[in-house]
Amino acid sequence: MIQIKRNLIRSIEKRKKEGILISENVPIRLRINYHGNRVDLQTGYRIDIAKWNSDKEKVKNGAFNKRGQSSSDINSGISDLEIVIEDLFKSCEVEERIPTPQEIKTIVKNYKTKGVSGLQEKNEITLFEVFDLFVKINKKLNDWSEATISKLLTVKRHLHTFNPELKFSDMNQEGLADYLIFLRTEKLMRNSTIKKQLGFLKWFLRWSNENNHHQNEDYKIFKPKLKDAPKTIIFLTEEEKKKIIEVYIPESKQYLHRVRDILILLCYTGLRYSDIYNLKRSDIKENHIDTTTIKTCDNLIIEFNKYSKAVIQKYKDIPYENEKALPVISNQKMNDYIKELGELAEINTPTRQTYYVGNKRYNEDKPKYELLGTHVGRRTFICTALSIGIPVQVVMKWTGHSDYKSMKPYIDIADETKKSEMNKFNLL
Structure with missing residues (x-):
């Protein structure tokens, strides 16, 4: 963005x-x-x-x-x-x-x-005016990030395209169902995306109802059944990380050196992109990183390992604006360049993504590098940590996860990795 x-x-x-x-x-x-x-x-x-x-x-x-x-x-x-x-x-x-x-x-x-x-x-104040009020008030009260505001403005834009004269009374069971069909047929959204859009809409309708802007409570009982495939967790294996670390970067693509450094740091700290982007020199201590996360405001202490320490040391004497610790570019460009780096490193294992549109199931196979982005760093850190036997409660202290439910997909992956590693004994 x-x-x-x-x-x-x-x-x-x-x-x-x-x-x-x-x-x-x-x-x-x-x-x-x-x-x-x-x-x-x-x-x-x-x-x-x-x-x-x-x-x-x-x-x-x-x-x-x-x-x-x-x-x-x-x-x-x-x-x-x-x-x-x-x-x-x-x-x-x-x-x-x-x-x-x-x-x-x-x-x-x-x-x-x-x-x-x-x-x-x-x-009379209109639905869209109330939506503006919803964003304006909650932005101030909750210090919303630009990403959250952008998502909500996208919701507003979809609602306006659906019906420029939309009223709260239109948001009954029938109207909500019509909006769901609009997102599926006109916006060509997958079920997983529709779920997110409806979640944001219900959030707005609940807030506006609680603040006496309307009395229509049909949103509370609107619970459509949307098939959805389990989310595929994309992470880098040890072999793939080695490929990225060792890949030769041509003279014409020197910008990928910094991108690789930031990706390695993500893979060996478990931090989100937003936290790496905002990391200050004052957050860097002798043996660890001490930072408060942007998304959840958790205070995290993440000890250095040899990989994360090497990246921090590389940039420690280079000054950046606003006392930032690292030369982190925008998320969009970072995502594009990580894909480029992955292609250069031949991270091209065919990877299947399954999704639903309505009741129809789709399978989409892509080379793995096309699915890489900044998110892969945090996921790689968690999967690697669990697979080498680090207790889940320790990993959660590093990542800021507050419950085991959110960690379960990673635990399942770690179990599968351990099984495949054990099978190597059968080849001896």
């Missing part, structure tokens, strides 16, 4: 009449600067210059304009407009593209046409 730097500036338009600055009933403008572009938008609101706070970029408390709109109505209306624009940018970041100025103008025009910006009075 890319990050688009932008800033939104509210200001009063400076207009003159016969050489004299107009000071009453002046339009409020919203200017967006991003990626070398400047877009000026009319908010649809006006205010006297004397009633405008330039420092805070808002109408002064208690002020009214000529149409009788209060400062709270105007400031809130402009904030709503900014949320719509931010949603567009965040969606574009997920899609890894830069929105055009015309695209911004069009989405703002469509938003105004619906009468939710302040050009018309709002009679």
Whole structure:
């Protein structure tokens, strides 16, 4: 996912009449600067210059304009407009593209046409406005990551595509079933993906119900049966790790050296990509890493082994921005480059992925390198640790897992690995 730097500036338009600055009933403008572009938008609101706070970029408390709109109505209306624009940018970041100025103008025009910006009075808050509120409030309360926000904005986008006029009353048993079919037939989603989408939707419907935005509780009893295959855990075997460590990297692909180092560190610490990305020099101690995880806020102490220590030592004297300990690139690029590294190392064992779309089962065989990403490091660490006999409770202290249920798939893999290793005696 890319990050688009932008800033939104509210200001009063400076207009003159016969050489004299107009000071009453002046339009409020919203200017967006991003990626070398400047877009000026009319908010649809006006205010006297004397009633405008330039420092805070808002109408002064208690002020009214000529149409009788209060400062709270105007400031809130402009904030709503900014949320719509931010949603567009965040969606574009997920899609890894830069929105055009015309695209911004069009989405703002469509938003105004619906009468939710302040050009018309709002009679009732809509489902999509409540969704914006849901994201805005919980982002502040729970310090949501950009990844969580992006996932929720994707949910909102799917709902809007399904029905731009969607209401809470539409989310009954029939409506939810129609939405499920839409995700399957229009968005071509697998059952596993649909489960996640419905989980996010139910989360929003539960929150909005608890906060008295609707009384429709059909979501509580909507439990469709979606077939799903057991999740395949992709990890690197000892032989595959050796291949990656020893593979020759050509001069034209020198960037893969750092990618390999970070992958090795993931494989020998069990940390998530987000924790490696945010690792600070202050987290590095003499014999261990002492860090608080981004996802779960767990404090972890992970002792060094010779592989993890070697990577840390390699970069210890190289300065990076924000006191970061390592040269970690974006997750998307990292995933792409790990696949490239895996192909170079000939990690090409045919690997089967099984999934369901509706009741139809699909089997998809791919070379293993196509399935590699940053996630493979943590999974490799767990599988390796269990297979060499490290007690599961010790592994859980390193990884931050809180229950055995989440560790069971790894334990099953470790058991299978031990069986295959024992069979080697039969070849003697």
